[in-house]
Amino acid sequence: MKVLVAVKRVVDYNVKIRVLPDKSGVDIAGAKMSMNPFDEIAVEEAVKLKEANLVSEVVAVSIGSAAAQEVLRGALALGADRAVLVETEADLPSLNVAKLLKAVVHKESPQLVLLGKQAIDNDAGQTGQMLAALLNWGQATNASAIKLEGAAVEVTREIDGGLETVALSLPAVITADLRLNTPRYATLPNIMKAKKKPLDVIAADSLEVDLRPRIKTISVNEPSPRKAGVLVPDVKSLVERLRNEAKVI
Amino acid sequence: MGILVIAEHDNRALKSATLNAVSAAVMMGPDVHILVAGKNCADVAATASRVGGVTRVLCVDADTYASVSPEDLAILVASIAPGYSHIVTAATAYGRNFLPRVAVALDVAQISDIVGVLAPDTFVRPIYAGAALATVQALDDVKVVSVRSTGFDAAPCGGNAPIETLAAPRGCGLSRVLGQKLTSSSRPELTAARVVVAGGRALGSSENFKIIDALADKLDAAVGASRAAVDAGFVSNAYQVGQTGKIVAPELYIAVGISGAIQHLAGMKDSKLIVAINKDPEAPIFQVADYGLVADLFQAVPELTAELG
Ligand SMILES: Cc1cc2nc3c(=O)[nH]c(=O)nc-3n(C[C@H](O)[C@H](O)[C@H](O)COP(=O)(O)OP(=O)(O)OC[C@H]3O[C@@H](n4cnc5c(N)ncnc54)[C@H](O)[C@@H]3O)c2cc1C
Numbered sequence: 181m182k183v184l185v186a187v188k189r190v191v192d193y194n195v196k197i198r199v200l201p202d203k204s205g206v207d208i209a210g211a212k213m214s215m216n217p218f219d220e221i222a223v224e225e226a227v228k229l230k231e232a233n234l235v236s237e238v239v240a241v242s243i244g245s246a247a248a249q250e251v252l253r254g255a256l257a258l259g260a261d262r263a264v265l266v267e268t269e270a271d272l273p274s275l276n277v278a279k280l281l282k283a284v285v286h287k288e289s290p291q292l293v294l295l296g297k298q299a300i301d302n303d304a305g306q307t308g309q310m311l312a313a314l315l316n317w318g319q320a321t322n323a324s325a326i327k328l329e330g331a332a333v334e335v336t337r338e339i340d341g342g343l344e345t346v347a348l349s350l351p352a353v354i355t356a357d358l359r360l361n362t363p364r365y366a367t368l369p370n371i372m373k374a375k376k377k378p379l380d381v382i383a384a385d386s387l388e389v390d391l392r393p394r395i396k397t398i399s400v401n402e403p404s405p406r407k408a409g410v411l412v413p414d415v416k417s418l419v420e421r422l423r424n425e426a427k428v429i
Numbered sequence: 430m431g432i433l434v435i436a437e438h439d440n441r442a443l444k445s446a447t448l449n450a451v452s453a454a455v456m457m458g459p460d461v462h463i464l465v466a467g468k469n470c471a472d473v474a475a476t477a478s479r480v481g482g483v484t485r486v487l488c489v490d491a492d493t494y495a496s497v498s499p500e501d502l503a504i505l506v507a508s509i510a511p512g513y514s515h516i517v518t519a520a521t522a523y524g525r526n527f528l529p530r531v532a533v534a535l536d537v538a539q540i541s542d543i544v545g546v547l548a549p550d551t552f553v554r555p556i557y558a559g560a561a562l563a564t565v566q567a568l569d570d571v572k573v574v575s576v577r578s579t580g581f582d583a584a585p586c587g588g589n590a591p592i593e594t595l596a597a598p599r600g601c602g603l604s605r606v607l608g609q610k611l612t613s614s615s616r617p618e619l620t621a622a623r624v625v626v627a628g629g630r631a632l633g634s635s636e637n638f639k640i641i642d643a644l645a646d647k648l649d650a651a652v653g654a655s656r657a658a659v660d661a662g663f664v665s666n667a668y669q670v671g672q673t674g675k676i677v678a679p680e681l682y683i684a685v686g687i688s689g690a691i692q693h694l695a696g697m698k699d700s701k702l703i704v705a706i707n708k709d710p711e712a713p714i715f716q717v718a719d720y721g722l723v724a725d726l727f728q729a730v731p732e733l734t735a736e737l738g
Contacts, residue, residue, distance in 0.1 A: 193692070197560035206561050218673075273538045274529070302556055303672065304541045309499065309529035318500060318603030321526050324666070334607070339522045340620075340675070341611040342667045346498075348604045358673060359660065394538035398551065398564040406698065409719040411710075415732040418704065418722050426702050426719070428624070428681045429648065429737070 181350075182237045183226045184290035185260065186281055186311075187219040189244050189251040190301040203399040215251045218296025220258070222356040224363040225326060226294050227259035234328050235292075237261050241284050243277050245269055249379060256374035257366035263377065264288075268384035273394045274302075278310035283387040285315060290351070292333075297322050297355040312353035320346050322357040430514035431460035431484075435506055437523045438465065438473040440495075445621040446519035448480060448583035450576040454517045455482040455584070456546035457572070462487055462513075463590075466505055466597075468495035474592050481587040491597035496606040503530030508598050510535055510571065514549070520575035521620075528575050537569035544580030553580075558672040558695035578620055579678035579699050612665040619651040619668065624681045627653030627670055627697070628663070631686025631707075631726060635663045640730045641685060647737045653677065653697075655687045671696035686726045689714025706730065 191197065191206075192214040198207045215223075229235040240255035240263045242248040252263035266280050285293060293312075298305035305321075312319035320335035324343070327334040331350045336343055338357045366374070384391065412418045422429045432454045437444040447463070454461045462485040463477045474488040487509065493501055506527070510516055516531055518524035520542045532539040544562070545553030551566045552574065567574075619625065626648065628641040638658070645652045653675070654668040670677055672695035682700035687693060689705070689712055697703070698717050705718035708725050715721040722729060 191557070196691070197557040199561050206557060275532060275536075275538045278533070298673070300558065300672065303558065304539070305525050306529040306532070306539050306541060309526065310533050310539075313500075313503065313530035313533035316603075318498075319526075319530075320604065321499075322522060338666045339609070340667065341609070342665055343610045345607040345609075346604050347607050352604075358656065359666065394568055395540065396566040396568060398566055400556070400561050400563050403555070403559060403562050403698075406703075406717050406719075409703070409715070409717075409721055411715070411721045411723060415722065415724075415729055415736055418720055419733065419736045421720055422681070422702075422704070426681075428702055 181235050181292070182239060182288065182290040183229060183235050184285060184288055184293045185219070185223050185226045185238060185240050185255065186293065186295040186307070187223060187240055187242050187251050187255050188216045188299045189213050189242065189248040190216045190299055193217055193300055199400050199402045203401055205397065205400050213247070215254050216296050216299045218298060218356050220363045221358065221360050222294040222296050223255045223258050223260060224361045225356060228361065229328060230259065239264060239288055239290065241266065241281065243268065243272065243280050243384070252379055253374050254366065256377045257371045258364060261377065263379040265379065265381045266384050266387065267381050270391070272391065274304050274306035274310055275394055276389070276391050278307050278314055279389045280384055280387060281307070281311050282314045283389055292350060293353045295353070295355050297357050308353050308355035315351070317351050317353055318348040319353045320348055321355045323354050324357050324359045326354060326360070430458070430512065431462050432458045432515040432517060433509065433513040434461060434463045435516070435518040435524070436463050436465045436473065436477055437519055437521060438467060438470065440467045440470045441472060443473050443476045444519070444521070445583060445618065446521050446578045449578040449581045450517055450519040451480055451482055451584035452581040453543065453546055453576040454515065457515050457517070457549050460484050464489070464506065464509060466494045466497060466502060468492060478590040478592050479586055479588050481585040483588045483590045486590050486592040487595050488592055489595045489597050493597055493600040498604045498606065499527035499530055500603040501600040502527040503534060504598055504601060506531045507534035509595070513571070515572045515574060517574050517576060520577050524575050528573060532573040535571050535573065537571050537573055538567060539573040539575070540565060540567050541575050542577045543574055544577050558691050559698065560691065577676055579676050612667040616645060617649065617651045619653055619675050620677055622651035622679050624648045624650035625653045625677055625679045626650045626683045626685065627655065627687060628658055628685050629655040629687030630657035630661060632658060632663055638663045644730055644734045647734050655693050684714050685730055687714055688712050689717065
């Protein structure tokens with residue numbers, strides 16, 4: 181059985197983001213770029229399924245610019261067998277990304293697609309659910325545990341009140357939450373090996389998918405800063421301030 | 430063309446986040462309807478009919494929705510969608526799960542987690558863990574929107590909307606809920622509480638976390654936690670505040686032994702008043718705190734609890 185894992189190249193989670201002076205977007209020129217952390221967890225999970233002999237092949241896919249090849253090499257170094265880049269320079273809305281992924285699913289015929297539950301740049305949290313709907317497959321989002329037995333999958337999901345367990349049958353789409361696993365570090369030999377693994381590049385335009393723009397960004401602004409606070413010397417003065425100055429208790 | 434809000438509930442009570450979503454919906458257009466899909470959910474429909482600004486309640490009471498799967502809920506919403514200009518729900522785990530499937534059924538984009546409505550097609554939403562706010566225009570005819578609760582006040586009571594019962598389309602059975610393990614607590618709900626007391630990695634154990642509970646009890650507060658505290662198993666994932674946990678904006682947020690990583694700030698920096706207790710004066714949490722106390726939490730927190738006595 182084949183698993184497809186979708187990975188996105190995003191600004192590293194440690195980078196402090198600044199808005200461009202003309203408010204057209206955020207300044208990412210020269211910023212450190214990395215694999216979206218949730219996608220890394222998805223890759224790790226796929227590799228673990230392969231190591232447990234539940235899966236025969238792990239294919240990583242990314243939708244993005246040529247630079248996304250780095251991120252795909254990263255997935256290969258973690259243990260994916262091959263990679264596919266659907267190349268586009270456009271900043272696509274989740275619906276269009278999901279449509280391109282659907283086209284890749286049709287080429288690759290995986291039984292399971294794993295993705296991160298959200299990308300830390302747009303924080304939209306849509307692509308997995310949209311892909312599942314486009315394919316008319318079942319879905320389990322925010323997975324913190326996956327149990328695969330033949331064509332049956334049991335997924336523990338993180339929900340607002342705690343945890344929920346859902347049953348699905350393959351094919352299915354699952355999105356990874358933070359506590360699904362802790363991704364391994366790629367070792368130097370594996371990074372070297374990854375350079376030789378196959379990485380196919382497909383032009384997004386060649387997939388005959390409707391990629392018309394859906395969302396227009398009008399401006400991007402800094403949130404209004406909080407006014408400077410004060411340090412209080414001890415608990416007594418804290419309570420005093422909360423009672424008499426802020427009047428919140 | 431009306432606005433359809435999909436209610437979140439547990440067949441007994443309407444979740445408060447739905448009230449915030451209604452407030453956002455009212456800003457998008459005049460005719461706001463609420464869909465309540467559940468099993469034996471008449472009480473919820475009755476509550477929904479009394480929400481201010483709601484002009485009609487659509488109630489679908491069927492076995493399929495006893496524990497709703499995102500696949501079935503999306504099919505239902507898509508079947509009702511024709512005639513609505515906007516499909517709206519709260520950006521909770523529940524809303525986030527099904528809404529993108531509705532967008533696909535309508536072949537339109539979704540705008541997630543809005544915190545402002547500037548025009549019926551123009552919304553403000555945080556990106557990069559709240560480091561920036563994007564103003565975006567949805568170009569599709571139908572707008573599918575999820576609403577971040579902290580961006581909007583809860584809709585007031587005072588409505589008296591008629592309740593219309595609809596038949597349920599067939600379920601698709603693509604996924605099935607086997608069970609839920611919910612964290613039960615007598616405290617206020619985290620996302621709706623007036624006061625939140627949150628603990629971080631510095632607490633060290635679930636045993637030690639009890640000093641957070643004691644302070645929370647004094648203040649009638651909800652308990653929150655950083656990701657590090659949840660990962661370490663001190664408390665349930667239901668308590669996580671941040672980019673990938675709950676977004677809260679209480680009147681008072683007390684961060685105890687939390688460093689203030691941007692992913693945590695993303696979930697609480699819109700709180701009205703922030704108090705930070707941390708022994709490191711350089712901790713970034715102090716940059717957003719209105720009142721900061723540089724102290725060892727194991728001394729300061731019990732003292733604070735006693736002082737409030
Ligand atoms: C993709 C991604 C998503 C994330 N999502 C979230 C999220 O939703 N929510 C979230 O919280 N984090 C999230 N994180 C993690 C985040 O980056 C931080 O690692 C986390 O918030 C740190 O938790 P902490 O502040 O409890 O721990 P630490 O950063 O370890 O801070 C502990 C603090 O306690 C102080 N301290 C220690 N001992 C004492 C004492 N005795 N008395 C007083 N103070 C003391 C220290 O000075 C320190 O400031 C995410 C990370 C990633 C990569």
